[in-house]
Amino acid sequence: MSVRIRVLTYLTALTGIALAVAGSTAFAIERARLDNEIGTDLTLRADDLHTLVAEGDPVTGATFVDAESILREAMRRVVASPTESAVALLAGEARFVPGGDEILRLETDDALLAAATDAATSGTVAVQSLTTEQADYRFLAVPIADATGAVQGVMVYAADHGAIMSALVDTFEVYVVVALISLAAIAVFGYVTVGRLLEPIRLLDQTARRISTTDLSDRIPIVGNDDLARLSETVNQMLDRIERAFSDQSQLLDDASHELRTPLTIVRNRLELLEPRDSEAVVAARDELLDEVTRMSRLVDDLVTLAKADRPEFLRLAPVDLAELTDVALSRASQLGPRIWTTEAIAEGVVEADAERLTQAWLQLSANAVRFSEPGTAITLGSEVRVTVDGVPEFRLWVRDEGIGIAHEDIERIRSRFGRVDTRVDGTGLGLPIVTAIAEAHEGRLDIESTPGRGSTFSIVAPAYAPRHEEPAPASPWDDPAAEGARA
Incomplete structure (x- = not known):
C-alpha cells in the first residue's frame, strides 16, 4: 500500500477504535446508572410503605387494622407509568391496581405475581430480577403481616427494565449511526488532507524520476510552508550541489584533457622525430620530455588536490x-x-x-x-x-x-x-x-x-x-x- 493509504488506514482505524471505546464506555456507565436508579427507586417505595404502616392512617391517625387498609392506602400513593407500576396482592390475587391508561400492567403477568408471592412468603425484601413473556422486570415485594407474623398481603413494586434500557439502546443506536457517518467523513477528509500533506513527497518522487545525468536542472516545486516544504528546499539545495559537482567534474575533465593533450602531443611528436643515433638530440629530447612530464605530474597533482577538496578527510x-x-x-x-x-x-x-x-x-x-x-x-x-x-x-x-x-x-x-x-x-x-x-x-x-x-x-x-x-x-x-x- 502507498503511504497515503497506510496513513489513512491507521487514522480511520484509530478513530473507529476511539469512537467504539468511547461509546461502549458511555453505554456501560449509563446502563449502570439506570440500574442503580431503578433499584434506589424501588427501595425508596418500600421505605415509604414501612413509614406508612408505622405512622398509621394519614386521615384518622389510627393504626391500620388489617392488610387491606394498608394496601389500599399504599396504592393511592402510587403514580404508575409505562415503565413503572405496582400491584397489591391479597391471598395471592391482585386486589388493588393503579389507575390510568398506558401504564405498566403488573396484574396481568401471572409469572410476576407468583414470583412476588414466593419472595414475600420467604421474607426476602430486596430488589430482584425476573424475565417473563411480558417484560424484563426489576421488582421488590413487601409482605404485610399480622401480629402473629403471618403474611396477609403483598405490595409489589416493579419496573420494566427492558423498556427503560430500550430507550438507552435507541439513543446509542443513533450514536452508532452518527459515529459511522463521522468516521466516513474523517476518512474522506483524511484522504484529501493526507494527499495534500504528501504532495511534496509525490513531487519529489516525480522530480527524481525525471532527473538524469544529462539533465540535472529540474527542481521540486515548493508546496506550503512546513516540514515537508523545508525537506523539498533541502533536496533542491542538494540537487544544486550535485549539479554543480557534475558541471565542475565535466569542466574539469574537459580542461584536463585540453591541458594534457598539448604536452602529450609534444612528447609524441618529439619521440617520433627523435634520431636515436644523434646523442646530442637524445639528450636534448630527454631534457625536454622530462620538463613535459614534470608539467603533467604537477597538473595531475593539482587536479587530485581539487578533487579531494570536497571530502571530509x-x-x-x-x-x-x-x-x-x-x-x-x-x-x-x-x-x-x-x-x-x-x-x-x-x-x-x-x-x-x-x-x-x-x-x-x-x-x-x-x-x-x-x-x-x-x-x-x-x-x-x-x-x-x-x-x-x-x-x-x-x-x-x-x-x-x-x-x-x-x-x-x-x-x-x-x-x-x-x-x-x-x-x-x-x-x-x-x-x-x-x-x-x-x-x-x-x-x-x-x-x-x-x-x-x-x-x-x-x-x-x-x-x-x-x-x-x-x-x-x-x-x-x-x-x-x-x-x-x-x-x-
Missing part, C-alpha cells in the same frame, strides 16, 4: 599557532625568488585548522606574487585575528606584492580552474582554485584586491575557531615533506 584539523605558522611561511616563501620578503603583522593565538593546507595555500599565493612581480620588489606576508561586525572572530593570512596587478574584470577569471590572464607566464591556472578550495574547506574565503600596475593583495579569511581539545600544536607540522607548499 581533505583537512586534518589540529591546534595551529598563527605566529609560528607566519614565521614558517615567511621562511619558506623567501626561497621562492629574489624579492624583499617582510612580515607586516604577526597574529597571536591558536586556532583549529590544518597547518599543512594553510601553508600550501599561503606559499601558492607567494609563488604567484613572485611570478607576477620583478626581482628586487617587496612581497609582504601578514596574519591577524579580528572580530567581525557580528562579533565572530576570524583570522586573516595575506600576501601583498608590487607586481603587475590584475584588472577588475579579470579577477573572476583567475578564480576559475585553468583561468589565466597572461598565458605567456608558466603555470597551470589551478593555483588560485586550490587556494580557494582550502579557504572554503576552513569555512572561509579568498579575497582579492588589486590595482593594475601597482600590485595585488590576496587574503585567506576564515573563522577563528578555538581548539576543541587542549592538545599542544605539533612542533613542526611543516617539516613534513608532504606539506610542500605552492608549486611553480
Whole structure:
C-alpha cells in the first residue's frame, strides 16, 4: 500500500477504535446508572410503605387494622407509568391496581405475581430480577403481616427494565449511526488532507524520476510552508550541489584533457622525430620530455588536490599557532625568488585548522606574487585575528606584492580552474582554485584586491575557531615533506 493509504488506514482505524471505546464506555456507565436508579427507586417505595404502616392512617391517625387498609392506602400513593407500576396482592390475587391508561400492567403477568408471592412468603425484601413473556422486570415485594407474623398481603413494586434500557439502546443506536457517518467523513477528509500533506513527497518522487545525468536542472516545486516544504528546499539545495559537482567534474575533465593533450602531443611528436643515433638530440629530447612530464605530474597533482577538496578527510584539523605558522611561511616563501620578503603583522593565538593546507595555500599565493612581480620588489606576508561586525572572530593570512596587478574584470577569471590572464607566464591556472578550495574547506574565503600596475593583495579569511581539545600544536607540522607548499 502507498503511504497515503497506510496513513489513512491507521487514522480511520484509530478513530473507529476511539469512537467504539468511547461509546461502549458511555453505554456501560449509563446502563449502570439506570440500574442503580431503578433499584434506589424501588427501595425508596418500600421505605415509604414501612413509614406508612408505622405512622398509621394519614386521615384518622389510627393504626391500620388489617392488610387491606394498608394496601389500599399504599396504592393511592402510587403514580404508575409505562415503565413503572405496582400491584397489591391479597391471598395471592391482585386486589388493588393503579389507575390510568398506558401504564405498566403488573396484574396481568401471572409469572410476576407468583414470583412476588414466593419472595414475600420467604421474607426476602430486596430488589430482584425476573424475565417473563411480558417484560424484563426489576421488582421488590413487601409482605404485610399480622401480629402473629403471618403474611396477609403483598405490595409489589416493579419496573420494566427492558423498556427503560430500550430507550438507552435507541439513543446509542443513533450514536452508532452518527459515529459511522463521522468516521466516513474523517476518512474522506483524511484522504484529501493526507494527499495534500504528501504532495511534496509525490513531487519529489516525480522530480527524481525525471532527473538524469544529462539533465540535472529540474527542481521540486515548493508546496506550503512546513516540514515537508523545508525537506523539498533541502533536496533542491542538494540537487544544486550535485549539479554543480557534475558541471565542475565535466569542466574539469574537459580542461584536463585540453591541458594534457598539448604536452602529450609534444612528447609524441618529439619521440617520433627523435634520431636515436644523434646523442646530442637524445639528450636534448630527454631534457625536454622530462620538463613535459614534470608539467603533467604537477597538473595531475593539482587536479587530485581539487578533487579531494570536497571530502571530509581533505583537512586534518589540529591546534595551529598563527605566529609560528607566519614565521614558517615567511621562511619558506623567501626561497621562492629574489624579492624583499617582510612580515607586516604577526597574529597571536591558536586556532583549529590544518597547518599543512594553510601553508600550501599561503606559499601558492607567494609563488604567484613572485611570478607576477620583478626581482628586487617587496612581497609582504601578514596574519591577524579580528572580530567581525557580528562579533565572530576570524583570522586573516595575506600576501601583498608590487607586481603587475590584475584588472577588475579579470579577477573572476583567475578564480576559475585553468583561468589565466597572461598565458605567456608558466603555470597551470589551478593555483588560485586550490587556494580557494582550502579557504572554503576552513569555512572561509579568498579575497582579492588589486590595482593594475601597482600590485595585488590576496587574503585567506576564515573563522577563528578555538581548539576543541587542549592538545599542544605539533612542533613542526611543516617539516613534513608532504606539506610542500605552492608549486611553480
